[in-house]
Amino acid sequence: GVKRQGVRLLIDAVGEDQPPLIYDLNAARDLRATRDGVVESVTVLAGVAAVKPGDTVRRGQVLIRGEEKVTDELTRGVCALGSVVARVWVEGAAEASIYKEERIPTGSERTESALTGPYFSLKLKHAEPYRLERREESFLPVGGLFVPMGVSRVRHVELRSRVTERNEEDVKREISEKALRIARARRPETSDEIDKWVDYSMIEGGKIRARAVLELRMNIAGSTETALAEEE
Numbered sequence: 001g002v003k004r005q006g007v008r009l010l011i012d013a014v015g016e017d018q019p020p021l022i023y024d025l026n027a028a029r030d031l032r033a034t035r036d037g038v039v040e041s042v043t044v045l046a047g048v049a050a051v052k053p054g055d056t057v058r059r060g061q062v063l064i065r066g067e068e069k070v071t072d073e074l075t076r077g078v079c080a081l082g083s084v085v086a087r088v089w090v091e092g093a094a095e096a097s098i099y100k101e102e103r104i105p106t107g108s109e110r111t112e113s114a115l116t117g118p119y120f121s122l123k124l125k126h127a128e129p130y131r132l133e134r135r136e137e138s139f140l141p142v143g144g145l146f147v148p149m150g151v152s153r154v155r156h157v158e159l160r161s162r163v164t165e166r167n168e169e170d171v172k173r174e175i176s177e178k179a180l181r182i183a184r185a186r187r188p189e190t191s192d193e194i195d196k197w198v199d200y201s202m203i204e205g206g207k208i209r210a211r212a213v214l215e216l217r218m219n220i221a222g223s224t225e226t227a228l229a230e231e232e
Helices: 168-185 224-229
Strands: 002-005 008-011 031-033 037-046 062-065 067-069 075-077 081-097 099-116 121-125 133-141 150-165 192-203 207-219
Touching (some): 037 062
Antiparallel strands (some): 002 008, 031 062, 037 081, 067 075, 192 207
């Protein structure tokens, strides 16, 4: 809305209202399963139920057929409406090694140094690096000179590798939390979580694998296009 107030124009704006979904009952369609699951309840508003509570259904399977009886011998196509609530499951997995590598100093070290300036570097002391080491660099400015310069040092600390075994319960706790996060990221927003569990297995290379399963309850009835396009 626009109106004038003195020398000003006052403009009122509101967000657009989304129109309600409109169903053409004469536009025949089926409702299909958008996910695998076990049916808990079936509510039919239009059409004929093709499943009942307790049935196991696969994604894409017809749940409510888009038809209705006109007479005992004659049926006609309708736009199937209703809901099919089912228990469904999503999974997440994570793994980690039960061993960890530590790098610890051997006690041996070497130091090299060089006198450096803006345009030069003069080696004062040379030191060969170790095959496995930690480098620590430092710079000490030399004061009292007109040209900015200083002594740069590199300290080479020799390391050795040591493999130790981690606490198994700590590893299981770490990977179970990660597996549950992955599973929950795959959970449909329209679902309710009703149960969860994690199981473990040893795999190659001294690793433990966690498999987290979430049991959900949700309406799995959708149009044919939705059911076929739904990603697991």
